[in-house]
Amino acid sequence: MDASNETTERTDLQRPLVDQKPPSDVGLESVLTESSLPYRRRVYLGACIEMKLLxxxxxxxILVYIVNSGMSISARIFAGHLGGKELAAxxxxxxxFSLVYGLMLGMGSAVETLCGQACGAHRYDMLGIYLxxxxxxLALVGLPMTLLYTFSYPILVLLGEPKTVSYMGSLYIAGLIPQIFAYAINFTAQKFLQAQSVVTPSAYISAAALLLQISLTYITVYVMGLGLMGIAYVLTISWWVIVGAQTLYITKSQRFRHTWxxxxxxSFQGLWSFFKLSAGSAVMICLEMWxxxxLVLLAGLLKDPALSLDSLSICMSISALSFMVSVGFNAAASVRTSNELGAANPKSALFSTWTATLVSFIISVVEALAVMAARDYISYVFTSDAEVAKAVSDxxxxxxVTxxxxGVQPVLSGVAVGCGWQAFVAYVNVGCYYIVGIPVGCILGFTFDFQAKGIWTGMIGGTLMQTLILLYVTYRTDWDKEVEKARKRLEMWDDKKEPLQN
Incomplete structure (x- = not known):
C-alpha cells in the first residue's frame, strides 16, 4: 500500500460516522453521541433519522385507529339520520360498549411491551406464544362481559338514563355482543404486528373493512329497513372481517415464519401470571377511555338529556377521531422507546420520546384550529337538527382544548408502555380523572348549573393535571436506569425464563 492510499484510509477511519453516511443510514445513537459535531447539528441529524422512523x-x-374509530362514528352518523332518539341510543x-373496548385494548397493550422486548432479544419464537x-x-375476560351487556337495559335504567333511550340502546348493544371476542383477537394481533414494525397491512385491512361497513349499513338501513339493529349487526360483522383478514395474514405469510x-x-402456561401482567395495562388504558x-353518561342526567347527549356525542366523536392521530403516535412512541431501550440506547430513547411528543402536539394544535374554524357547520355531518348544531358550536x-x-397525553402513555410504567400511570389516572376531574365536573355541571360545559370543564382539569404529571415524570426519567431495567429482562431470557415487568 502506497503512502497516499494509507493516508486516505486513515482519514476515512478517523472521520466521524455521520460524515461518511447519509443520516438515514446512520444509527440515531451514534449521531447523538458524536462529540465532534456541534449540538445543533446533532439535533438536526437526529431529527432527520427519528422523523423518518417515527x-x-x-x-x-394512525390510519388503522382512525378507521377503527370511523366504523363507530359512521354507525352514529347513520343512526343520527334515522332520528334523534336513534342517535342518542x-x-x-x-x-x-367502550367499557369492553378499553378493557381489551388495555390488556392487549401488555403484548406490545413483551413482544417488543422479545424482538429486541431476538427471541422471535416467544412472539407467537405471547400472541x-x-x-x-382476553377471550376468557370477555365471557363475563357478555353477561353484563345481556342485562344492559336494567343497568342503564338504574344509572338514571331515560327508559326509551335505554331500551333502544340495550337492543343496539345486544347486536354488538359478538364483537367482544373480535376485540380479543384483533387487539392482540395488532400489537403483535406493531411490535415488529409491521403496520401497513393492518391499515389496508381496516380501510377495506370500513368501506364494506359503510356499503352494507346503507343497504341494511335504506334498502332492507332494519334500522338501528341493522347498523349494529353490520358493525359487528365488519370487525370480524378485520379479524379474519389479520389471522390469515399472520398465519399464511412467510414474513412471520420466525415469530409465528x-x-x-x-400458550396455556402461566395464564394467571399473564393476566396479572395485563391488568396494569388494562387499568391504565381503561381509565383513560372511560x-x-x-361525560356522555352524565349528560343523560342533565335537564335536557336528548339535546345534551346528541351535542356531546358529536363532540366526543370528533374528539375520538382526533384522538386516534395521537394514539398512532402513541403506538410509534411505544415501539421506538422499547426498541431503543432494548438496544441499550438511552439517548435515542430520550430523543424519540420528545420528538414524538412535539410532533403530535403541533398536529393537535392544527386540528383544534380547524375545529374552531368549522364550529358552526361541523355538526351537520352527524345531524340536520339546528338546535343540536348550535349546542355543538357552543x-x-x-x-x-381537549x-x-x-395531542400530548397519549404519546406520553405510549412511552410509559415502552418503559413498563403502566402501574404508575394507572395510579396517576385514578387521582387525576376520578378524584379530581369527575367530581369537579359534577359540581360545576349540577351544583352550579353550568350543565354540559361545567362537566367538561372538570374533565379538562383532570386531563391537564395528568398531562403535567406525565411531562414532569418523563423529564425527570433516568434513561440509563431504564436501559439497565431492560437489560435485566433480557438476562431472564438468557436463562430461558420469560420476562416480566418490574
Missing part, C-alpha cells in the same frame, strides 16, 4: 410507524397506525350504546396466550386471556410457528400448548365516555372551545391536551 412517521413510518405512526402514519399507518347509538351514542349511549357505543359509550357503554396466543394474550388471546386466550403455529399453535402451541405453551373518562370521556362518563361546546367547540372546550373540544379544541384536542390539544390529547
Amino acid at each position: 412517521f413510518r410507524l405512526a402514519l399507518p397506525a 347509538a351514542s349511549i350504546g357505543n359509550s357503554c 396466543q396466550r394474550a388471546t386466550i386471556v 410457528t403455529g399453535l402451541s400448548w405453551r 373518562y370521556s365516555q362518563i 361546546l367547540c372551545p372546550f373540544l379544541a 384536542i390539544i391536551l390529547n
Whole structure:
C-alpha cells in the first residue's frame, strides 16, 4: 500500500460516522453521541433519522385507529339520520360498549411491551406464544362481559338514563355482543404486528373493512329497513372481517415464519401470571377511555338529556377521531422507546420520546384550529337538527382544548408502555380523572348549573393535571436506569425464563 492510499484510509477511519453516511443510514445513537459535531447539528441529524422512523410507524397506525374509530362514528352518523332518539341510543350504546373496548385494548397493550422486548432479544419464537396466550386471556375476560351487556337495559335504567333511550340502546348493544371476542383477537394481533414494525397491512385491512361497513349499513338501513339493529349487526360483522383478514395474514405469510410457528400448548402456561401482567395495562388504558365516555353518561342526567347527549356525542366523536392521530403516535412512541431501550440506547430513547411528543402536539394544535374554524357547520355531518348544531358550536372551545391536551397525553402513555410504567400511570389516572376531574365536573355541571360545559370543564382539569404529571415524570426519567431495567429482562431470557415487568 502506497503512502497516499494509507493516508486516505486513515482519514476515512478517523472521520466521524455521520460524515461518511447519509443520516438515514446512520444509527440515531451514534449521531447523538458524536462529540465532534456541534449540538445543533446533532439535533438536526437526529431529527432527520427519528422523523423518518417515527412517521413510518405512526402514519399507518394512525390510519388503522382512525378507521377503527370511523366504523363507530359512521354507525352514529347513520343512526343520527334515522332520528334523534336513534342517535342518542347509538351514542349511549357505543359509550357503554367502550367499557369492553378499553378493557381489551388495555390488556392487549401488555403484548406490545413483551413482544417488543422479545424482538429486541431476538427471541422471535416467544412472539407467537405471547400472541396466543394474550388471546386466550382476553377471550376468557370477555365471557363475563357478555353477561353484563345481556342485562344492559336494567343497568342503564338504574344509572338514571331515560327508559326509551335505554331500551333502544340495550337492543343496539345486544347486536354488538359478538364483537367482544373480535376485540380479543384483533387487539392482540395488532400489537403483535406493531411490535415488529409491521403496520401497513393492518391499515389496508381496516380501510377495506370500513368501506364494506359503510356499503352494507346503507343497504341494511335504506334498502332492507332494519334500522338501528341493522347498523349494529353490520358493525359487528365488519370487525370480524378485520379479524379474519389479520389471522390469515399472520398465519399464511412467510414474513412471520420466525415469530409465528403455529399453535402451541405453551400458550396455556402461566395464564394467571399473564393476566396479572395485563391488568396494569388494562387499568391504565381503561381509565383513560372511560373518562370521556362518563361525560356522555352524565349528560343523560342533565335537564335536557336528548339535546345534551346528541351535542356531546358529536363532540366526543370528533374528539375520538382526533384522538386516534395521537394514539398512532402513541403506538410509534411505544415501539421506538422499547426498541431503543432494548438496544441499550438511552439517548435515542430520550430523543424519540420528545420528538414524538412535539410532533403530535403541533398536529393537535392544527386540528383544534380547524375545529374552531368549522364550529358552526361541523355538526351537520352527524345531524340536520339546528338546535343540536348550535349546542355543538357552543361546546367547540372546550373540544379544541381537549384536542390539544390529547395531542400530548397519549404519546406520553405510549412511552410509559415502552418503559413498563403502566402501574404508575394507572395510579396517576385514578387521582387525576376520578378524584379530581369527575367530581369537579359534577359540581360545576349540577351544583352550579353550568350543565354540559361545567362537566367538561372538570374533565379538562383532570386531563391537564395528568398531562403535567406525565411531562414532569418523563423529564425527570433516568434513561440509563431504564436501559439497565431492560437489560435485566433480557438476562431472564438468557436463562430461558420469560420476562416480566418490574
